[in-house]
Amino acid sequence: MSDDIVLKVEDLHKNYGNVTVLKGVSFEVRRGETKIICGPSGSGKSTLLRCLNLITRPDKGRIWLEREEITNRNININKVRQKIGFVFQEFNLFNHLTALRNVSVGLEVVKKMNKDEARKIALEMLKKVGLEEHAHKYPAELSGGQKQRVAIARALAMNPAIIFYDEPTSALDPQLIGEVLEVMKALAREKVTSIVVTHEMGFALSVGDEMLFMYDGKIIERGIPQEVIQNPRCEEARRFFQRINELYVGKRR
Amino acid sequence: MSFWESFISYLLQGWVATLEILAISIPLSILLGLSLAVARVYGNWLISLIAGGFVALLRGLPLVVTLLIVFFALPKLGIYFSPFWAAVIAFIMCSGAYQSEYVRGAIRSIDVGQSLAAQALGMTKIQEVIYIILPQAFRRALPGITNEIIYLILYSSLAYLVGVQELFSIAKHFNSLQFRPIEIFSTTALIYAFMATIATLFFRKLENKLKIPGLETI
Amino acid sequence: MVTVWDYLPYILEGVWWTLGLVAGGLALGFIIGLPLSIGQVYGHRILKLIVEIYAWFFRSVPLLVLLFLFYWGIFPATGYKLDPLTCSILVLGFRSGGYQSQIFRGAIQSIGEGQYIAARTLGMSKLQGIYHIILPQALRIAFPGWVNEYAIILKDSAICFVLGVMEILTRTRYVVMATLEPLLPYFIAGGLFIALTYGGTKLVNMVYEKTKIPGLIGRM
Numbered sequence: 001m002s003d004d005i006v007l008k009v010e011d012l013h014k015n016y017g018n019v020t021v022l023k024g025v026s027f028e029v030r031r032g033e034t035k036i037i038c039g040p041s042g043s044g045k046s047t048l049l050r051c052l053n054l055i056t057r058p059d060k061g062r063i064w065l066e067r068e069e070i071t072n073r074n075i076n077i078n079k080v081r082q083k084i085g086f087v088f089q090e091f092n093l094f095n096h097l098t099a100l101r102n103v104s105v106g107l108e109v110v111k112k113m114n115k116d117e118a119r120k121i122a123l124e125m126l127k128k129v130g131l132e133e134h135a136h137k138y139p140a141e142l143s144g145g146q147k148q149r150v151a152i153a154r155a156l157a158m159n160p161a162i163i164f165y166d167e168p169t170s171a172l173d174p175q176l177i178g179e180v181l182e183v184m185k186a187l188a189r190e191k192v193t194s195i196v197v198t199h200e201m202g203f204a205l206s207v208g209d210e211m212l213f214m215y216d217g218k219i220i221e222r223g224i225p226q227e228v229i230q231n232p233r234c235e236e237a238r239r240f241f242q243r244i245n246e247l248y249v250g251k252r253r
Numbered sequence: 254m255s256f257w258e259s260f261i262s263y264l265l266q267g268w269v270a271t272l273e274i275l276a277i278s279i280p281l282s283i284l285l286g287l288s289l290a291v292a293r294v295y296g297n298w299l300i301s302l303i304a305g306g307f308v309a310l311l312r313g314l315p316l317v318v319t320l321l322i323v324f325f326a327l328p329k330l331g332i333y334f335s336p337f338w339a340a341v342i343a344f345i346m347c348s349g350a351y352q353s354e355y356v357r358g359a360i361r362s363i364d365v366g367q368s369l370a371a372q373a374l375g376m377t378k379i380q381e382v383i384y385i386i387l388p389q390a391f392r393r394a395l396p397g398i399t400n401e402i403i404y405l406i407l408y409s410s411l412a413y414l415v416g417v418q419e420l421f422s423i424a425k426h427f428n429s430l431q432f433r434p435i436e437i438f439s440t441t442a443l444i445y446a447f448m449a450t451i452a453t454l455f456f457r458k459l460e461n462k463l464k465i466p467g468l469e470t471i
Numbered sequence: 472m473v474t475v476w477d478y479l480p481y482i483l484e485g486v487w488w489t490l491g492l493v494a495g496g497l498a499l500g501f502i503i504g505l506p507l508s509i510g511q512v513y514g515h516r517i518l519k520l521i522v523e524i525y526a527w528f529f530r531s532v533p534l535l536v537l538l539f540l541f542y543w544g545i546f547p548a549t550g551y552k553l554d555p556l557t558c559s560i561l562v563l564g565f566r567s568g569g570y571q572s573q574i575f576r577g578a579i580q581s582i583g584e585g586q587y588i589a590a591r592t593l594g595m596s597k598l599q600g601i602y603h604i605i606l607p608q609a610l611r612i613a614f615p616g617w618v619n620e621y622a623i624i625l626k627d628s629a630i631c632f633v634l635g636v637m638e639i640l641t642r643t644r645y646v647v648m649a650t651l652e653p654l655l656p657y658f659i660a661g662g663l664f665i666a667l668t669y670g671g672t673k674l675v676n677m678v679y680e681k682t683k684i685p686g687l688i689g690r691m
Contacts, residue, residue, distance in 0.1 A: 055369060092367055110380065321657055326653045407532070
């Protein structure tokens, strides 16, 4: 495996009871790449992301992060997770901490950095997402878009090898989506490696390097976003993008 | 010495003993309450069962009975405590059990997403509980904890039953010498009411100090 | 030789005394607490203040002190030499009145002013509005808090042994003295209180389920 590969996934399977959610998923993410994953709800996208940072254990298959096999039982899960930033659909900010402390708490507690240094980095990260003026506000005092930008800063601060975004704009009001996408685009252009589960086709088209279309626990189509979106080969993908297009146009009108 | 002079000087000695009991029992009962709640929510089935059983037992027993068991019955099993420590231990166990119910409810009220986010940052379960869960749960449980501490202050008078020379026991003793029950017991009542009121004000102030927008009590 | 078990019926008889203390205390507390809560919400400024002071006093003084103050001090001084049982029920009731007034006050305030105003616009008098509209709801909302008060008063009733009321704990202590065996009698007493706490709570909650109104959920 070359140094260029940040994440490699091989034949991932996951069952919940009798329901099979992932039926053999394989792909690689190169350094600096922005990988888009889309597909209808229930196709296994969120489960895939949770398997990748081991919040959920896959039943079968292997995952390597920077050449280290993380599906190995002897590995320290918490060490692995430090190298993976995770941005949730529902932000999941820590409600008792200010924006600044939300970003610095991982550095202080997990990376054992001293407070001043951690807060300096946290402030830089907040600056990066355009929120340095809101550093001392609590989550309840921020808008949805601001919360999600704090969450991105929190992930970024840990200096991860890769960031996972799990439908980062789905819980936002339409008028707040733009500010979050702008931040994500800027990071993509800086070549921050990421996997983005999203239905925002504009985002996929402008910064996505490769798009994976998932259906029923499998990746059934992959390619550069423009081709997958505009010229899907399989019927399921065609139907999906048609629906998305209708919704998207409907929302913006 | 006049009645009031000797009464007050007597009473002060008892008050000091009461304050000693409280100074030890209050912080330790809070600690026990937090620990029991964490054990019940995060412990494996055995730990959770033991902690849950302990809480149910202590909440089902009158504190008087717990206290008399600790002081009079446990020695039969080879476990001895001085009157002071028997009282303190009974108070900590009882109040801790009640407090843990509030903390457990508060822990359960914290959304799972924050726990996922803590895991995603690479926190261990212990780090998550200490830095993310408990600071929020404690704030939310604080009004309930305050109530239990007020009860604890009042019930500390039960220590007299095992022979601790605390406020009430001194008052009762003084009454047996002077027999002026109205003056003696109403003064004692006001001292307890004073302590309870001060504690209420203190905890309300603490609550305000710890207040965070969006983290209201349950 | 006489064993602890021979005294079991003697201890069990105390259950009736304990339940008498609890029933008397709860009932008197209700009779005192409900009007006080109405006074505190709807009454004149001075009435509110009086209720607040009453509730503050009885919620801030240990039961032990109250029992001695009333039994040795206040009742004899006013010319009533009461027996321990009556005195205990009165003190438990006065005190529970303070607690219950706050339970009912919370329930009344949770209903909100809208319904009361609606009742007044229908032409109901102040008292009619409270009696027909507010109280039926408030009592149901207050129920969980009231069940909790049962559990509290049950456990507190054990403290009345200091006046020699022949309830469970008093009898238990006599048995301990008679047999010089502390372990078993106290465990029996503990078992009885636990059974009464959880059994009683369960029983009352069953009654509550039957009187519940959809959409009106008890708080606290």
